[in-house]
Amino acid sequence: MVEAVAMDFSVLLQIVVVGIAAGGVYGLIALGFVLIYKATSILNLAMGEFMTLGAFVCFTALASFHLPFYLAFIITIVFAVLLGVVIEPLILRPMIGEPVISVVMVTIGLGVILKGLTYMIWGPVYRAFPPIFPSSPLLLGTVVVPSGLLWGFLFAIATMAVFILIFKFSRTGVAMRAAAFDQQAALSMGVSVRKVFALSWSFGAIAAVISGVVIGNMSGLNIYMGDIGLAVLSVIILGGLDSIGGAILGGFIVGILQNLTGFYIDPLVGGGAKDIAPYVILLLIIMIRPYGLFGKVTIERV
Amino acid sequence: MRSGDFKENYISDEAIFPSLFARFWVAVLLVSLLLFPFVANNHLLYIANMIGFAVIGAVGLNLLTGFTGQISLGHAAFIGVGAYTSAILITRWGFSFWLSIPLAGLASALAGALIGIPSLRVKGLYLCIATLASQFIFGFIFVHWESMTKGITGIHIPPPAIGAWHFDNERKFYWITLFFVLLGVGYARNLIRSKMGRAFMAVRDRDLAAEIMGINLFRYKLSAFAISSFYAGVTGALLVNFLKVVVPEQFSFMVCIEYLAMIIVGGLGSVIGSVFGAVFMTLVPEMLSVLSDIVKEAAPEMASLIVPFKQVVFGFLIVSFLIFEPRGLVEIWNRIKKFFLLWPFSY
């Protein structure tokens, strides 16, 4: 009897640990969303496609040019920065002041274009990422963390830590926080809001491509891997659209909830519950507490 | 040559076809629509039917998003509700096609009103995301409520009939589609010049001010969702009776994007814009398909690039219209009309 309970508990622990690891990656993607939203008030629904592109760029560097991983990684980051710097003035600047629907549709349209371009360049074939991390899993007692998840989690945490450090201590970071808080004041203090916009898009793109590399490593690459970007919306709504801490915490919560749903509820409904869980969470939060855990409550002034 | 447009009473001001000129050309359009099936082959009729369905759906979505300002990323789900309702009524309980259409619309309207409830709580981006979530949830229901929807296998539907006359090919179905398109467009056009239409537009422009003026936000926002979903339901029912099969994949998120693209490219807040958008966004992929056949003969290695290229073109159209012509095709149309109206003066 005790043995059965212990077994059940160890299974539960395993699920929770896997959820935390997955949640780390969700948090990273959510961080990308939040960075862009905080600075430019735009919800970038093309994040999934950024991820996919980043993963493919890294893959090409590794597989076709046979570069060592750290070099491929740097190239991918540079690509992300370029992506942000190019897209922001070309597509988002003209959208300033336009109604929400236009902004939303522009990012969706952008996503469609990127997906098509990715397909045209790399084709539809599913590819396995060349192994870049040691493949042995981590063993914590009875709990196993497969290497893909483990390294994904570590990378995600590392990236988030780097971002937070940048925001807290570097000049650029402070400038970005200032612009997000009050554009007028920041402008009058000499902060180039234009540069901040482009930078925040680059940061968002960086978060996206790193997640892309990590997920590509976990489960292979193909052009549909970006669909996970939409599920991450539940994370940012839970955490609050403009809260970095919320995105990180929300990532863990959604990761755990999703995996619990997958293990305990999926068998009851014949599958698919795991994939729909984030959306149900999303709907519940919007109904109960739209601004999430830590979001800024905007009071509409007439 | 008219150089002015003077109305002498409210009735003529509100008229849908304000002049003899307009009435004449609409009559010409109607006659050509009626003659079309006698000169077109099955393939063109297929496209025409698909355009018809798209028009109804787009008009519905425009009523909600363009006229009432409520962003909905869940239109495909409502199309699906209508489609499945019609299919289930016909195949399970022996309803006739004709009765199933309004019932399908009603089912979707109910679903729409339900999903519209968040619109009373949140707006803008949050409403957008909420409708997105419901789109995926409905998709889940379509696949997993197998006892009703037969899940992935889908439902086969026999063709509609009046007595012995079966509407089982594209030419015959065209008449049904045309009927509903005219009905839908006409109703929408009338709706927007009525009290309800004006209330919708007030909600879009400044909902707090509208509330102060006595417009019941609750009632009008939910009505907008309901009416828009009714249109979607009819579209769905017609679509699946035409294709004779319902499967969940027909109602994916991509379909939502296609309809939003139609009304944005066509023109938000304009019924004729919805028509333009629907026609344009249906014909463009068809053109590209014809192009792809030519490319396949000429340069076979390029054949696999055509479909992703279609996607790129689609996305590019959305983005460029948003940047360069945010008011859509209808704005271009108005400019052309004005040009001819005022020629040789340019303004």
Place this chain on the structure above:
Amino acid sequence: MVKKTFISVISAFLVLGITVIAMAEQLPTICAVHPYTGRFAFAGIEGAAAMQDVVDMTNEAGGINGKKLQYYWADGEYKDDVGIAAFKRLYAQYKPQVAFGQSTGMTKALGPEIKDRYKTLYSAYTFAEEAANPKVNPYLFLPGPTYVDQFGVILKYIAKEKPGANIAFFYSDTEFGREPIAAGREMAKKLGLKLVAEEISQVGGVDLATQILDMKAKKVEYCIFQGFVSNPIASVVKQSKDYGMNIKFMGTFWSTEQQLLNELGPLAGEYTGVSAYSFYYQNDLPGIKKIQAWTKKKYPKIQYRSQSYMAVYMSTLLFVESFKRADKMPGGFNKPENLVKALQSIKNFDVGGLMPPVTVRDNSIPVGRAYRGNPATTKFDPISDWIRLD
């Protein structure tokens, strides 16, 4: 508006023009919808090449009793509505006697119309049972065993190796994935195997930990995949090793492919699959040698042809043979019943070792063979003889 009208007029002319040309002489015509792009594109690209190759080889050898075989195809993007639209367009333009579809879903959707309206001999990228039911729809056929038959091979193999074993079905949330599951459950019960788990995943599934852990908790010994091609099979195999599980993995036709072995790498030996055809590297077979020679001549850069190629190749061979036999019947191949009769008359037809001599039974070819991955060569080794699944 002007641009739009212009384009519609041009396209109307194009379509009318082609229709006129095609109506001129009703030659033997095949129209196919290939999943040339989309999730099944790896199969579509190979399949389209296979069909083209057979058509070209046939015409080079004199066509159908002297008449040139016509072939037109369109991309269905592995989406049912696009595929159906493409089919209707091709039919309207070319009026084929024989057609080929892109998926299980499209086959099920078009089935009734093919029987009542189009009356073309039809096969597709599928092995669904519905397409091998001549009493219901004589026009549909399969160039191999149905998924249910394939499950039968696998389940019988497991029952022999370890009677009463714990098995799991791991399938995708699609028509393709779900098709044989119900019959599979029945067969497992009859063979005394314990179906302890059913795992479902989306085709592009990223996070499969819960499904794998569920199999671990239920002590699954054999896991059968259906409805996937490669992703996420390789992930599941790798991760289950990480979690310390010792499961044998098996799969049906579309996943028993070189692509999967490439991804499995050293774990190739963990996968056993069913296929109806020989593999491209089985050089000793005359049929394979013919394909190799043609491929080297026409596509010098292509090193390998997958099982998808073989499947469509076989279908097209059967199309050609049916055309030839129907041509000799009164009414020729333009009478749909003749094509059906011709197909069903095929017995012990030699295909040079691609399959054992083909006999069409119940509009399918119920023959299969089990292959296991070899980690040393990264190729499939046959581990059984050709099994007749009657």
